Amino acid sequence: MMSQIIALTKKFISIPSIKGNSRALKEVLDAALAEVKGYCVDFFEKEGIPSALIYNSKARRTRFKIILNAHLDVVEGKDKQFTPFEKQGKLYGRGAYDMKTAAAAEIILFKRIAKKLNYPIALQLVTDEETGSNGTKFQVEKGVKTDFVIAGEPTDLNINFKAKGTIWAKVKFFGKSAHAAYLWQGRNPIWNLKRFLDSIQILFPLPAKKAWRTTVNIAKVETSNLNMNKVPNNCEVSLDIRYVPVGQNRFSSMKNANFYIKKLKEVLPANAKLELMLVRTPYSIKKEDPYIGTLQEASKKITGKKRRLVGEPYGSDIRYFIEDGSRGITFGPVGGAMHSENEWVDIKSLDQYCKILESFLLFAQKAAFTT
Incomplete structure (x- = not known):
């Protein structure tokens, strides 16, 4: 066989x-x-x-x-x-x-x-x-x-x-374009993206090995900007969140996903937009x-x-x-x-x-x- x-x-x-x-x-x-x-x-x-x-x-x-x-x-x-x-x-x-x-x-x-x-x-x-x-x-x-x-x-x-449950999310950030030589005339949204990811890292630190805890993978970072000498006016990050149930919530309860979605929204900059692509319960x-x-x-x-x-x-x-x-x-x-x-x-x-x-x-x- x-x-x-x-x-x-x-x-x-x-x-x-x-x-x-x-x-x-x-x-x-x-x-x-x-x-x-x-x-x-x-x-x-x-x-x-x-x-x-x-x-x-x-x-x-x-x-x-x-x-x-x-x-x-x-x-x-x-x-x-x-x-x-x-x-x-x-x-x-x-x-x-x-x-x-x-x-x-x-x-x-x-x-x-x-x-x-x-x-x-x-x-x-x-x-x-x-x-x-x-x-x-x-x-x-x-x-x-x-x-x-x-x-x-x-x-x-x-x-x-x-x-674990799964949340796939995309976060979009918006700014203002400018010539790279005059970048103070623009507003680069990548700095807001960085601050957002810093907050995510504090909320969900990377475990050293496999553990029954919530993790966030930064799957992709993108901008439509193709020029080195231009301040981008947009960027976005795709996240893969593997989450565990919260407290005494049942595994199948959407309260678990909503808890983590709320956490994301709490650290979003004012002009950022959260899009949920997929939500699966544990x-x-x-x-x-x-x-x-x-x-x-x-x-x-x-x-x-x-x-x-x-x-x-x-x-x-x-x-x-x-x-x-x-x-x-x-x-x-x-x-x-x-x-x-x-x-x-x-x-x-x-x-x-x-x-x-x-x-x-x-x-x-x-x-x-x-x-």
Whole structure:
């Protein structure tokens, strides 16, 4: 099984399935579906983004006990990152960690075991997790439901049961143009942008390592000014805020996002404009969830120990199921350099990952869960 997974992962990595490359997104989904011939498949498409739902029942259905979720799209990378290679027990390439290796593992495992299971299970393959909501969210809106979902996102074999919320915001600053030799005749808005960012740094200092606290990434700084000898009359900054719940607020409460939006507005200069591009609430499930218990049981059988329960700073598509009343976690193999150069996944951990998932799915046959 491992040789099949490695081969399929390499095939996936070699396809540059990034946002805007419609041909590659279709190609990678077709490559995945070629592995699960003989199963029922429902196709979905919204705004040109394809996704699929593969399941082990003969009749069409939309409700499942377990869904294995995987996204086949990746963020942009250099050309060389789409040429996979192995070195010292690691597999390198764009998407190796996030999450084409886990996707290949889910596909091969589903192909091998789904028809042997005595409950409805589905494999959900989407192509826009990194940038949109026309895959998993669209399927949920169309009525796809499950008791429990596992997405193979990067977790280093830990069980991620909660995630931070996300705010994408753009802040625009305005000034007055002038010749650079007479800059006192103008008003450079970049100075206001600097003071704003200084305030943000005080409010949300950069942690030295991963921590369950709110962070702000300065994703982009821009101005329409193209001339060195001109005072710009505008500039803007794009922010990616990963926030934790405030006080006793529920994870799903918009009070959390509103708290941080208010914080931003409090340090805005008078002539600046805040634009919210995206707001997503944090999400979580109970640590005591019986499905988590079964996954721990499977892990102990394979590795001799239970996995750590963690909260990750990134979000994932399982949020759409949780918001719809289902439960879910992310669970993936060991790796590193997500969204960076030299992205890799540990091959030994991949073998453990597959065996844990397989044991979990088999244990679920005899476990009685409440939904």
